[in-house]
Amino acid sequence: MSMVKRIGVLTSGGDAPGMNAAIRAIVLTAAHHQIDVVGFKHGFIGLLQQDYQPLMTHHVDNIIQRGGTILKSARCPGLHTVEGPRHAAATLHELNIDALIVVGGDGSFRGALAIAEHYQGQIIGVPGTIDNDVDGSDMTIGYATALDTALDAIDKIRDTADAFERIFLVELMGRHSGYLALAAGIAGGAEQIICPEFGPLDPHNLQHIITPIQHAQLLRGKASYIIVVAENSYPGGSSALAEALTNAVGVECRACILGHIQRGGSPVGADRILATKLGAFAVELVINGEHLQMAGEVSGTLQGYPLAKTGDRSKAIDPYLVRWQQQIGRN
Ligand SMILES: Nc1ncnc2c1ncn2[C@@H]1O[C@H](COP(=O)(O)OP(=O)(O)OP(=O)(O)O)[C@@H](O)[C@H]1O
Ligand SMILES: O=P(O)(O)OC[C@H]1O[C@](O)(CO)[C@@H](O)[C@@H]1O
Numbered sequence: 001m002s003m004v005k006r007i008g009v010l011t012s013g014g015d016a017p018g019m020n021a022a023i024r025a026i027v028l029t030a031a032h033h034q035i036d037v038v039g040f041k042h043g044f045i046g047l048l049q050q051d052y053q054p055l056m057t058h059h060v061d062n063i064i065q066r067g068g069t070i071l072k073s074a075r076c077p078g079l080h081t082v083e084g085p086r087h088a089a090a091t092l093h094e095l096n097i098d099a100l101i102v103v104g105g106d107g108s109f110r111g112a113l114a115i116a117e118h119y120q121g122q123i124i125g126v127p128g129t130i131d132n133d134v135d136g137s138d139m140t141i142g143y144a145t146a147l148d149t150a151l152d153a154i155d156k157i158r159d160t161a162d163a164f165e166r167i168f169l170v171e172l173m174g175r176h177s178g179y180l181a182l183a184a185g186i187a188g189g190a191e192q193i194i195c196p197e198f199g200p201l202d203p204h205n206l207q208h209i210i211t212p213i214q215h216a217q218l219l220r221g222k223a224s225y226i227i228v229v230a231e232n233s234y235p236g237g238s239s240a241l242a243e244a245l246t247n248a249v250g251v252e253c254r255a256c257i258l259g260h261i262q263r264g265g266s267p268v269g270a271d272r273i274l275a276t277k278l279g280a281f282a283v284e285l286v287i288n289g290e291h292l293q294m295a296g297e298v299s300g301t302l303q304g305y306p307l308a309k310t311g312d313r314s315k316a317i318d319p320y321l322v323r324w325q326q327q328i329g330r331n
Contacts, residue, residue: 002287004122006036008097009055011069012043012076012104012111015263016128016142018271019069022103024060025279026126031057033287038097043104044076044111047088052095064272067145067265073104079111089118097121099286103279105129105140106311109294113307116292124282125294125307128275130263133177135315136305137296141278144270146173146262147183153258154188154226161224167213167245167253169227171238173262178230180262182317185228186325191216193325195230197317203235203244210248217251277302 009026011019023039030037037055040046053059063070078084092100092115099122102112109125116123127134130146150172161168170190174180178195185193192212194201201209209227216225234241242255267275274297281302282295293304 002033002035004033004035004098004286006038006095006097007283007286008038008040008047008052008092008095008100009071010040010043010046010100010102011071011073011128012102012108013073014105014129014131015067015069015073016130016140017067017145017263017265017267018141018275019073019103019128020060020063020066021267021272021275022126022128022141022279023055023070024064025276026101026283027055027057027060029280029283033283035283035287038095039071042072042074042076043108044079044084044088045074046071047091047115048076048078048084050091064276065266067263067267069103076111079114085111085114086118088115092119092121099124101126101282101286103128103141105131106134109134109307109310113292122286122289122291123307124285124290125310126278126282127294127296127310130180131174131177132179133175133313133315134294134310135312136294136298136303136310137278138298139270139274141271141275142263142267143179144274145265145268146180147187148268149262149265150180150184150258151188153256153261154184154190154228157256158188158224158226161226165222165224167225167227167249167251169229169238169242169245169253169255171229171231171255171257173258174230176232177313178317181228181230182321182325186321188226188228190226190228192227194227194233195317196233197322201234201241206244206248209245213245213249213251222251
């Protein structure tokens with residue numbers, strides 16, 4: 001039997017579809033190994049405010065299909081203070097938590113590392129963010145669902161863009177990464193994709209965006225034209241870019257910002273499976289005595305990955321898709 005008696009779990013940062021499935025897998029796997037689970041509410045805030053609840057198997061009935069997170073999530077400025085991580089570790093010691101599992105993005109893992117400076121127990125991460133910008137796992141929990149949500153919206157925008165023969169800019173989330181924008185742009189048949197990995201946009205030189213639009217107009221006449229734009233790609237966002245392009249091209253451009261719609265909804269099958277595997281594997285990492293590792297899946301194989309390296313940004317957006325998009329002159 002495992003020496004670990006009690007595990008803490010929390011969800012932190014932007015919520016992602018599949019976080020509930022991960023919580024469920026953690027609770028069910030822990031129960032199988034006779035390990036108790038305590039869920040901390042609202043991310044790290046639950047550690048600072050001792051806001052928690054025991055998680056029994058019946059608490060995770062009927063949640064695998066639900067978006068959001070039953071534990072709630074939050075960003076926790078308190079953890080950035082000198083006292084915050086010390087305080088969080090004190091809560092874990094006081095409640096006899098042998099290991100903490102943090103479900104979130106690389107920011108949450110930085111928070112976990114700060115707590116580890118003061119905590120005697122084990123810490124394991126599970127990558128949950130729609131941004132897919134975490135090193136050490138091909139996919140993060142929530143990304144597949146967010147991609148499908150974005151596609152559903154892009155397909156609908158195409159209908160109205162087509163009817164009005166308009167240029168649309170569709171802004172997708174991703175903070176500072178273009179995984180979602182590239183994938184949704186390709187799968188949505190976008191005419192152009194703009195994301196941070198293609199280099200910063202200079203508001204005074206938009207010719208490389210304008211020229212392909214003009215070419216398309218020459219070839220096809222007036223027709224729908226969709227540009228998928230990752231957030232933070234242009235000062236003032238896609239609305240400002242739409243205005244700049246309207247002035248430059250002389251065709252009315254509209255911006256559509258999908259925003260938090262991308263974070264919601266029932267997780268697709270791929271996210272439920274990934275979350276189940278990574279949640280279960282995180283508990284196994286704990287039982288095996290691992291510490292400061294993230295449960296990841298690379299090329300179909302579950303593996304631990306150092307938490308400290310998860311934010312290194314070494315996982316590039318798909319180079320094959322980037323090259324193809326460039327070859328066909330659509331970025
Ligand atoms: N350097 C740090 N030191 C201490 N705590 C941190 C640090 N970076 C992040 N955190 C904690 O982790 C929380 C979540 O981080 P962040 O807002 O970057 O989201 P994330 O986990 O990267 O997820 P997502 O990118 O999907 O929103 C922060 O609100 C903060 O409490
Ligand atoms: O909901 P908030 O705090 O505005 O965060 C938005 C950010 O969170 C993310 O959705 C990640 O979860 C980013 O893509 C986005 O930049």
